[in-house]
Amino acid sequence: xxxxxxxxxxxxxxxxxxxxxxxxxxxxxxxxxxxxxxxxxxxxxxxxxxxxxxxxxxxxxxxxxxxxxxxxxxxxxxxxxxxxxxxxxxxxxxxxxxxxxxxxxxxxxxxxxxxxxxxxxxxxxxxxxxxxxxxxxxxxxxxxxxx
Numbered sequence: 001x002x003x004x005x006x007x008x009x010x011x012x013x014x015x016x017x018x019x020x021x022x023x024x025x026x027x028x029x030x031x032x033x034x035x036x037x038x039x040x041x042x043x044x045x046x047x048x049x050x051x052x053x054x055x056x057x058x059x060x061x062x063x064x065x066x067x068x069x070x071x072x073x074x075x076x077x078x079x080x081x082x083x084x085x086x087x088x089x090x091x092x093x094x095x096x097x098x099x100x101x102x103x104x105x106x107x108x109x110x111x112x113x114x115x116x117x118x119x120x121x122x123x124x125x126x127x128x129x130x131x132x133x134x135x136x137x138x139x140x141x142x143x144x145x146x147x
Contacts, residue, residue: 028109031089040074042080043089043102047110052093052101053080 023116032040045062046053053061055078073081081100084090089106093099102110 007027024105025109028106031087032109035087035089036080036083038076038128039087039089040082042077043084043106044110044114045072046084046090046102047114049102049106050107052099054100055098058100071106 004047031044035043042058046058048061049057058081059074059077062072062078063074065074068073085092085100090100092103093101
């Protein structure tokens with residue numbers, strides 16, 4: 001119950017905050033609106049990752065692989081991701097191997113503002129069917145059958 005109300009947490013506080021800081025959702029929205037269009041696009045697409053992710057996963061899942069004008073190409077993902085890190089919208093969890101994460105309240109905001117639901121669903125499937133995940137799923141099935 002407490003986790004579901006996190007965006008309303010500040011709503012009832014007796015703080016002399018500006019309007020943009022009256023709720024956590026407003027605060028995240030204010031920060032989101034300061035992002036470039038590319039950063040907003042990548043940030044919303046990163047919401048498919050429930051845990052951490054690497055640059056290769058971000059490129060594979062979030063990039064428009066037929067990138068043209070106005071889209072997020074694979075070559076742009078690292079640059080745009082660095083911008084999101086600089087703006088504290090994404091955290092680096094392991095700099096040596098290049099692991100990142102989006103905090104859950106920010107991820108929820110990204111999911112809610114992802115736009116095209118069909119595109120979000122395709123990206124979820126793309127993430128879930130990445131080769132390494134398929135191999136892991138096969139191992140889990142084999143182990144389960146062996147028991």
